[in-house]
Amino acid sequence: MLKINFKEYEALRAHGQETYPHECCGVLLGKAADGANEVREVVRAGNTRTDSAHNRYNIAPGELIKIQRQARNAGLDIVGFYHSHPDHPAMWSATDIAEAHWIGCSYVITRVAGGNAEITNSFLLQGTGEDDKSFADEAIEILMAEATA
Known part of the structure; x- marks a missing residue:
């Protein structure tokens, strides 16, 4: 299961609309x-794909290392990744599984149709390595901020 606060959930969906x-x-x-990946922070990354930015993404290694350090300094871990599918279903593709390498992480995909975020799904990368990795559907629990007194 993926647990995420409403604010962060909306932030990743808005990112898809903006791009x-x-x-x-x-x-x-x-x-x-x-048994759950609990999201505390969503960090935007630049899509370095210039050849097919409409249907592929890549996070530069240097940027990923910087985000990893940011997580470590905050006492957090990388628990997942997100990306959008412009005008395509919020389902993983053959490219998504081929380029997914972080076993145990959640991979969140939002369908953005005509500029509007629609469906958001999450998939857990399972397996022990490249030879047996697979995506499993993962429930998303959206947590509402508790009211302050």
Whole structure:
């Protein structure tokens, strides 16, 4: 299960709308606990794909290392990644599975149709390595901020 606050959930969906008709991408920081990836922060990343930005994404290694350091300094881990699918279903593609390497992480995909974020799905990357990795559908629990007194 992926647990995410409403604010962060809306932030990753808004990112997809802003970059439409190109794919957006980013990293989910948090903690894995009790069988769930709990997101505490959504970090936007630049899509470095210039050849097919409308249907592919890539996070530059240097940027990913910077985000990893940011997570470590905050006492968090990378628990997932997100990207958008402009005018395509919020389902993983053959490219998505081929380019997914972080076993145990959540991969969140939002369908952005005509510039509007529609469906958002999450998939957990399972397996022990490249030879047996697979995506499993993952429920998303959206947490509402608690009211303050």
